[in-house]
Amino acid sequence: MSELAPLDPELVADVLSKHPFVTIDGVYNVRDLGRIPTADGQHVTRSSFIFRGGELPGVTQLGEEQLRALGVTTIFDLRSDTEIAKYDAATPKIKGITVLHTPVFTKEDYSPERMAQRFQLYASGTTEAFMQLYSEILDAGGPAFGSILRHVRDSPNVGFLFHCTAGKDRTGIAAALLLLLAGVSNDAISADYSLTRIGREPMRPIILSRLAREPIFASDPTAAHNMLSSREETMGAFITMLDERYGGVKEYVQRKCGFTDQDITTIRENLLVPKP
DSSP states (O other), X not given: OOSSSOOOHHHHHHHHTSTTXXXXXXXXXXXXXXXXXXXXXXXXXXXTTEEEESOOTTOOHHHHHHHHHHTEEEEEEOOOHHHHHHTXXXXXXXXXXXXEEOOSSOTGGGSHHHHHHHHHHHHHOOHHHHXXXXXXXXXXXXXXXXXXXXXXXXXXXXXXXXXXXXXXXXXXXXXXXXXXXXXXXXXXXXXXXXXXXXXXXXXXHHHHHHHTTSHHHHTOHHHHHHHHOOOHHHHHHHHHHHHHHHSOHHHHHHHHHOOOHHHHHHHHHHHEEEOX
């Protein structure tokens, strides 16, 4: 499946109408991280608890009602201040829902020099480049990911959603950390990551329009599509890197997020239900 070619609209519509995708009017790439089996086959992740998605600035009144109907009462926004301001894309206040700004990167991380380096890596589209980028997300994202994990630990009956812009990289890593802690297989985590290829398709024109403002992408359409890629092998390489460079998910959340063994046990228990 080429990252350059648009997907068949009928295929996209069909996939988006089914689990794990969730319809939120004005928001793209939203899906429920429930019903995913653990590697041992004994449990599945809880439904209607954890949702991942793309940015919410375009959410409509109907979309807000749909969020509330799902039981979402907390939203974690992983985008940076610089990013939100640049695209005039602040999430609106949503009645009955608390939006927490938990940026992965600081304003300093979004300096012109840092962004130029980051865009160059994304433009290459190589697995090695994505690992460098994803390592930067892991190094910077401890506080943001810790906020999400504390919610799972402390509020197991409160549905929540986390998102970045397209719902791919920062959101994909947050999802992977949660699913790894739950004991989901690497293959299932990689499959979830790859669904963004379909989930982001309706917002493809918006993202490409934004990227076209950047010289590196304006001059090379292939570079923009490389940035948007969400291949299963990329997530597989990320999980290997997490093990080799950070000691695995447990070591990472202990060192970068400040959790104890008991915290991790509680988080895992709160993520799972027995397999039907």
